[in-house]
Amino acid sequence: MTRVVLLGASPGPDTSPTGLRLAALPGNPTVAERLRSQLASVDPQFATVQSGDVAAMLRDLADVADSATESLFIIPENSVVHDELIYQITKSKRGALALVAKEARFGTTEEAQEDNTPEDTGPEESVPIDEADPEIGRETVEGLLVRARVGKSRVVSVGTATHGVTRPNAVLLGPLHVSTRNAPVLAETCRELAAMAHTFGADDDLVQLIVFGLVRNGVSVGIRGRRDLFYRRVTTQEEVNEAGPEMAAINEDRARLNNAVKGADGFFTTYFVSTYSRFIARWAARRGLTPNQVTLISIVLGVAAAACFATGDRPWMVLGGVLIYFAFVFDCVDGQVARYARKFGVLGAWLDATFDRFKEYVVFAGLAVGWVVSGNGDDIWILALAAIGLQSVRHLLDFSFGAANRRRKPPSKLPTVPLDSPDDRDLRQALVRRKEERSQGLRGVLKMWTKAGKFRAVHWARKMIVFPIGERFAAIAITAALFDARITFLTLVIWGSVAAAYTLTGRLMRSLV
Structure with missing residues (x-):
């Protein structure tokens, strides 16, 4: 079994999808209605972390993690996603897994490079990554700030509005799967983050903050892309109108069939x-x-x-x-x-x-x-x-x-650093x-x-x-x-x-x- 946790809107402007309708889908459901019906097949009594200030949301999530006896699947409520993608993520055998999208940069491919090897990038990134300075990500991908550094198979480091990360190259789209053995670490991490919530910015995403804390507390957070499936967070009816046809155009059954092999x-x-x-x-x-x-x-x-x-x-x-x-x-x-x-x-x-x-x-x-x-x-x-x-x-x-x-x-934990360390150098x-x-x-x-x-x-x-x-x-x-x-x-x-x-x-x- 999997314990599903539905996250309310992240800190910042109100992005509640209430009333936003997927006209391209049968029945014209709202984003919230469709997501809740999808999650009910995974966990009929899923937990909901209501929108509010970031500290309160983190403490609520910590309480859910404390009582969890199964793996946790955390997903923002303004998500438009294929059923098959939910299924594949919840069946992951990794200790933690995040859905990511990589930033398209000159000279790079969609495949991540080994983190400690120089990348073939444009002139503005001619400095090898080992010599690059941490930065506060300002670029965006699909409305999310690029403040994560991912390697071939896992998240290497994450930044916030006040924590620098060396050469960020990805965003954390939203869905996050955490195994049972890492649930206590998640609870402890969320409480630590709640205590320092005043240091975060209004544009910091809640999922990003969670992964930021997990990585710094030594949890190996694996990554996967959308591949041949659909996921997108939506905040306006215009985005919903774009998401519906895009999702419908992807052959979900073919992806499910391929995943059967x-x-x-x-x-x-x-x-x-x-x-x-x-x-x-x-x-x-x-x-x-x-x-x-x-x-x-x-x-x-x-x-x-x-x-x-x-x-x-x-x-x-x-x-x-x-x-x-x-x-x-x-x-x-x-x-x-x-x-x-x-x-x-x-x-x-x-x-x-x-x-x-x-x-x-x-x-x-x-x-x-x-x-x-x-x-x-x-x-x-x-x-x-x-x-x-x-x-x-x-x-x-x-x-x-x-x-x-x-x-x-279980495998040994990755190195840890204090959550209040200003960047990821250590x-x-x-x-x-x-x-x-x-x-x-x-x-x-x-x-x-x-x-x-x-x-x-x-x-x-x-x-x-x-x-x-x-x-x-x-x-x-x-x-x-x-x-x-x-x-x-x-x-x-x-x-x-x-x-x-x-x-x-x-x-x-x-x-x-």
């Missing part, structure tokens, strides 16, 4: 399955098929493939290769149906994990039987058992490492020292290997070397259809052994840092 899949899955399986998933979801029913289709196809392999005849082996491929396709589709239709359950997760192994092992048995009935001898069972044993050990290591990781202490210097410390020893090796992933060839090589399920099913389908069971098992054992060694090495290194 896992972003961390392997090479084979990404290029030979997910390019079209998402459309099968949408078709299935719209006709009421459940993820578990799709899982059963995958199981039936896997068993049919094993039966084809068990004949040992070449035409049936080819058909078995085709069937095991589509068994994997529907194995992907069941998860995509769950994410697209938002139908999740413990039974479904258990079925998916369990019968993935069942399909593999029954296919191994079918291949071995087919080899024997073709008169090639029964020594193939040694290879079959080796493949089963190796894959079983790999899965045991995967699940045990995952369980151990969940019990690990914070940035502390971040540089932290970066240098984390670039030594095993941690440095792991970091270097992680950075190497920015090269596509390295990225996909790392994905393939671990021999994920997509590559395994592809190897079975291709080698069984074109060669024979012996080649299939040798491929599985050799590639699987390399994958096990690579994975075990990486996990041992991560366990030691």
Whole structure:
């Protein structure tokens, strides 16, 4: 569950959206009516922080955070937003996540640069960022002052009307997700901010102030852009009139469908399955098929493939290769149906994990039987058992490492600085020292290997070397259809052994840092 907190208008001019209507949407709802109906699906009894002076609003938010037993989703009441964007932000696994928009500057791209590397900017920004002086942001993006500095994945620092920030490059649009473990920090931060509210300016945004405090108190606030979805704060009917058609012009269903595909899949899955399986998933979801029913289709196809392999005849082996491929396709589709239709359950997760192994092992048995009935001898069972044993050990290591990781202490906090520090110099210097410390020893090796992933060839090589399920099913389908069971098992054992060694090495290194 998620605890939703609806923020009244930020300090400054009254921006209450009462009466502002989205004429482009069915029913001509007001901005407030539409947002409240959207939030009710997330939290039927969401909290509301009424408009008022900034200190009172911060104290009210602190009280909500104090009583929270789940993650918090904070959003201004004058927000026009897609349902799918709300869903994606509230499902974030980060300790904190903010929606941002980057300022367009000469020579920069939409992608943020590493914070401690110089940027290719215009003449007015020829000074490297390490030598730049903090400033009070005066530029605006979508009516919000540019007073945040963001890197590739998180907010580096935030300024206010009285707190300088080094080379600000983004605005905090509004939605903010804070995990349960950071709720106590949020409560404490809001009370500290309330005590120093007199130092803020009338143009300081409430969400900006919250993130300002969280970052200075050591919370890693991740960032995401709107991507292919819509979000905008509105303050006038003219802005509402612009926002309605803009939002309606974006295909929210396509974004939802794309989000149903896992972003961390392997090479084979990404290029030979997910390019079209998402459309099968949408078709299935719209006709009421459940993820578990799709899982059963995958199981039936896997068993049919094993039966084809068990004949040992070449035409049936080819058909078995085709069937095991589509068994994997529907194995992907069941998860995509769950994410697209938002139908999740413990039974479904258990079925998916369990019968993935069942399909593999029954296919191994079918291949071995087919080899024997073709008169090639029964020594193939040694290879079959080796493949089963190796894959079983790999899965045991995967699940045990995952369980151990969940019990690990949370990551160490980022450096902290006093909230009344006039700029972010001390914070940035502390971040540089932290970066240098984390670039030594095993941690440095792991970091270097992680950075190497920015090269596509390295990225996909790392994905393939671990021999994920997509590559395994592809190897079975291709080698069984074109060669024979012996080649299939040798491929599985050799590639699987390399994958096990690579994975075990990486996990041992991560366990030691």
